[in-house]
Amino acid sequence: MSETTTYTGFWQESPRPGILGWLLTTDHKRIGILYLGSLISMFIVGACLGLAIRLELIAPGRTIMDAQTYNATFTVHGVIMIFMFLIPSIPAAFGNLLLPIHIGARDVSFPKLNLLSWYCYIIGAVLAVASIFGGGGAPDTGWTFYVPFSTQTSTNVSLAAFAAFMLGFSSILTGINFVTTVHRLRCEGMTWGRLPLFIWTLYATAWIQVLATPMIGITLVLIILERTFGAGLFDAARGGDPILYQHLFWIYSHPAVYIMILPGMGVISEVIPTFARKPLFGYWAMALSSLAIAFAGSLVWAHHMYASGMSDLAILVFSFLTFIVAIPSAIKVFNWVSTLYKGSIELAPPMLYALAFIFNFAIGGLGGLALGAAASDIHLHDTYFVVGHFHYVMFGGGGFALFAAMHYWLPKFTGRMYNHKVAVIGWALLFVGFNITYMAMQAVGIQGMPRRYYDYVPEFTTLNQVSTVGSWVMALGLIIMFANLWRGMRSGRPIGLNPWGAATLEWSIPSPPPLENFGEEDPVVTRGPYEFKGVVADEY
Amino acid sequence: MSIEHRDDTGDRFGMWLFLYTEVILFSGLFILYAMALAKFPQQYAEASHKLNIYFGSINTIVLLTSSLTIALAVSAIQMGRVKHCLNLCWVTVALAILFLVNKYFEWSAEISHGIYPGSEQLAEMGEGVTSFFNLYYFTAGLHGLHVLIGASLIGVVAVLTAKGKVTSDRYTLLENSALYWHLVDLVWIFLFPLYYLIL
Numbered sequence: 001m002s003e004t005t006t007y008t009g010f011w012q013e014s015p016r017p018g019i020l021g022w023l024l025t026t027d028h029k030r031i032g033i034l035y036l037g038s039l040i041s042m043f044i045v046g047a048c049l050g051l052a053i054r055l056e057l058i059a060p061g062r063t064i065m066d067a068q069t070y071n072a073t074f075t076v077h078g079v080i081m082i083f084m085f086l087i088p089s090i091p092a093a094f095g096n097l098l099l100p101i102h103i104g105a106r107d108v109s110f111p112k113l114n115l116l117s118w119y120c121y122i123i124g125a126v127l128a129v130a131s132i133f134g135g136g137g138a139p140d141t142g143w144t145f146y147v148p149f150s151t152q153t154s155t156n157v158s159l160a161a162f163a164a165f166m167l168g169f170s171s172i173l174t175g176i177n178f179v180t181t182v183h184r185l186r187c188e189g190m191t192w193g194r195l196p197l198f199i200w201t202l203y204a205t206a207w208i209q210v211l212a213t214p215m216i217g218i219t220l221v222l223i224i225l226e227r228t229f230g231a232g233l234f235d236a237a238r239g240g241d242p243i244l245y246q247h248l249f250w251i252y253s254h255p256a257v258y259i260m261i262l263p264g265m266g267v268i269s270e271v272i273p274t275f276a277r278k279p280l281f282g283y284w285a286m287a288l289s290s291l292a293i294a295f296a297g298s299l300v301w302a303h304h305m306y307a308s309g310m311s312d313l314a315i316l317v318f319s320f321l322t323f324i325v326a327i328p329s330a331i332k333v334f335n336w337v338s339t340l341y342k343g344s345i346e347l348a349p350p351m352l353y354a355l356a357f358i359f360n361f362a363i364g365g366l367g368g369l370a371l372g373a374a375a376s377d378i379h380l381h382d383t384y385f386v387v388g389h390f391h392y393v394m395f396g397g398g399g400f401a402l403f404a405a406m407h408y409w410l411p412k413f414t415g416r417m418y419n420h421k422v423a424v425i426g427w428a429l430l431f432v433g434f435n436i437t438y439m440a441m442q443a444v445g446i447q448g449m450p451r452r453y454y455d456y457v458p459e460f461t462t463l464n465q466v467s468t469v470g471s472w473v474m475a476l477g478l479i480i481m482f483a484n485l486w487r488g489m490r491s492g493r494p495i496g497l498n499p500w501g502a503a504t505l506e507w508s509i510p511s512p513p514p515l516e517n518f519g520e521e522d523p524v525v526t527r528g529p530y531e532f533k534g535v536v537a538d539e540y
Numbered sequence: 541m542s543i544e545h546r547d548d549t550g551d552r553f554g555m556w557l558f559l560y561t562e563v564i565l566f567s568g569l570f571i572l573y574a575m576a577l578a579k580f581p582q583q584y585a586e587a588s589h590k591l592n593i594y595f596g597s598i599n600t601i602v603l604l605t606s607s608l609t610i611a612l613a614v615s616a617i618q619m620g621r622v623k624h625c626l627n628l629c630w631v632t633v634a635l636a637i638l639f640l641v642n643k644y645f646e647w648s649a650e651i652s653h654g655i656y657p658g659s660e661q662l663a664e665m666g667e668g669v670t671s672f673f674n675l676y677y678f679t680a681g682l683h684g685l686h687v688l689i690g691a692s693l694i695g696v697v698a699v700l701t702a703k704g705k706v707t708s709d710r711y712t713l714l715e716n717s718a719l720y721w722h723l724v725d726l727v728w729i730f731l732f733p734l735y736y737l738i739l
Contacts, residue, residue, distance in 0.1 A: 106545075109547065109550045109551075109554060110551075110554060113554075172558075172561050175557075176554050176557045176558055176561075177554070179557055180550050180553050180554045180557065183550070183553060184547055184549065184550035184553065185547075185550075210557050210560060210561055211560065211561075211564060212564075213561065214561040214562070214564040214565035214568075215564055215565075215567075215568055217565055218565050218566075218568035218569060218682075219568060221682075222568075222678070225657070225678055229656075229657040229658040230657070230658040231657035231658055231670075231674040231677075231678075232658075232663075232670060232671075232674065233572065233671070233674050233675070233678075237667075238663065238667060238670050238671070239576065239579075239580065239666075239667030239668055239670050239671035240671065240674075241575060241576075241579075244571075244572065244575055248568055248571070248572075
């Protein structure tokens with residue numbers, strides 16, 4: 001079924017041969033592929049842990065693991081999925097693959113730093129995995145490392161915190177690289193108004209990475225110092241303040257959710273115009289709403305802390321600011337839908353993932369408002385509703401956007417197309433399983449089931465069973481999707497330059513792109529990213 | 541444009557972004573300081589008087605001087621005076637080492653009085669005093685680590701300058717290292733009055 005092609009672009013062209021050509025590469029595409037491979041591996045580990053949690057919760061009482069193992073499992077699931085999968089997912093993998101090509105550059109501004117950031121990621125990932133197996137046992141604090149428990153437990157919290165610190169370093173380096181690249185390396189004719197929206201969201205994300213990540217760095221260092229010296233900075237008995245820890249933690253970790261979702265929104269903004277054959281509705285509104293989300297999102301962190309005992313005034317202010325973030329988010333949703341209106345819609349796999357994103361993100365986003373309003377949050381705080389909401393926006397949003405990106409761009413970077421029918425089956429299972437799993441969680445949360453608990457009262461059994469069964473459907477969908485993509489990348493039908501008929505720059509160069517992306521001549525851009533006039537899709 | 545292309549402005553731009561991240565890293569500790577000061581104003585003043593102002597003042601002078609020497613080193617390389625530049629770099633490194641030695645004696649004296657994070661003697665002095673010294677050690681410690689990193693960086697750049705890799709035509713590396721060094725200085729400029737002077 002596969003024709004042999006001699007051309008393999010950047011997969012073959014490298015200053016160094018063999019494995020060193022990958023481990024010492026400074027080519028942004030190779031680094032993107034390295035990132036993609038490592039973070040998908042971490043995703044699979046995290047997903048298995050998630051399945052184990054769901055399996056444990058299929059019935060009250062002990063099912064497959066004891067309480068301590070359960071605590072460790074949800075902690076490591078959270079740490080892996082957040083720090084090792086969601087935060088680097090789209091920016092580090094597809095951002096690296098695409099950002100230079102999208103703006104007509106040959107690489108990022110600091111190619112060596114780019115490679116260093118991948119090594120920081122790998123060190124962090126190795127340490128995090130080591131913390132599961134090392135001396136004191138896997139960390140059991142939850143991914144938030146809340147004090148006082150995190151300074152008292154005997155498990156490997158210091159190692160896990162240091163792992164997250166290294167991952168933060170990796171994230172900062174990527175952020176610095178991207179901001180500088182967007183400012184300095186746009187090709188001739190690539191004005192700010194012609195940047196693809198994916199680049200606008202990466203740019204906004206990069207600013208959050210640069211400005212917010214150091215805060216988690218110092219917070220995690222303080223946790224390690226607390227554990228090493230027992231100083232008592234967050235211990236109320238010794239003049240410290242545990243709530244201050246929560247503030248410091250969320251000053252980064254709330255903006256971090258925008259690191260996870262904004263690039264996903266960028267992917268959706270690329271996919272939807274392509275498969276609706278229409279320019280994106282409201283370019284500037286979309287571009288500026290990305291910056292607005294980045295800015296406003298940095299001012300809302302304390303909405304995680306309504307029940308912590310902070311002042312009523314603070315609750316009022318942070319609740320208000322939280323609702324402000326809903327405005328630019330809604331602008332995006334409405335503009336995607338307006339783009340679809342009267343478009344010539346083609347339901348190719350990337351488009352299905354994009355539409356699923358809008359559906360999931362709308363549910364997750366509205367649930368976020370229920371949590372952002374102080375009155376309803378007091379009821380919903382620390383229940384499974386929060387878990388459901390978070391997975392709706394992060395997995396249903398960020399995760400689905402990554403899958404959309406994989407279906408949209410992997411053919412470009414491998415030069416081969418996957419099987420569309422199997423992709424649709426995988427998508428359907430994933431979408432249905434996803435909604436069963438997390439809708440049941442939201443429902444059981446409203447009924448009052450607290451999150452992170454090992455056991456629950458028998459009244460919650462039915463919904464938990466539904467959720468667990470949903471997780472199996474979802475797992476099946478994931479397996480089909482990954483298998484299909486893998487098969488497609490290795491032996492799918494070769495494609496031409498532009499299989500989707502998209503108008504951004506990457507579709508005008510060979511698939512897979514060559515080293516340095518463009519030939520002898522630097523590209524000159526004369527039109528916007530969504531002007532489809534004269535763009536013809538190649539048959540494949 | 542090729543991969544080997546050169547973009548000095550871009551390099552400086554990236555360095556400034558990195559310096560922002562450093563400022564925010566330290567700002568976390570300054571936030572903790574502000575909150576604790578509001579909670580224990582008197583105990584903070586009492587604890588502050590236990591610090592030896594002579595050590596602090598000498599180190600302030602040392603660091604300010606080193607900022608001057610590294611700035612002069614950048615000017616020297618711009619004018620092509622390599623030897624002069626090298627001397628100034630090594631003076632900067634020497635001053636950094638002097639700073640750390642001074643810090644070592646200061647901390648030794650304090651630790652010998654039982655003042656260090658987690659000590660029982662410190663806990664007996666009250667919550668505010670404990671909080672003050674915890675923050676003092678962590679902030680000054682993190683700053684000391686930056687002094688060490690900055691001095692190593694300048695040392696490496698000096699070697700590269702001697703080898704002719706940094707020249708009057710291509711000095712962004714030295715300039716960026718100098719920027720980093722100024723940041724180390726800047727943090728101290730805030731740290732010194734907050735802990736030694738104003739209370």
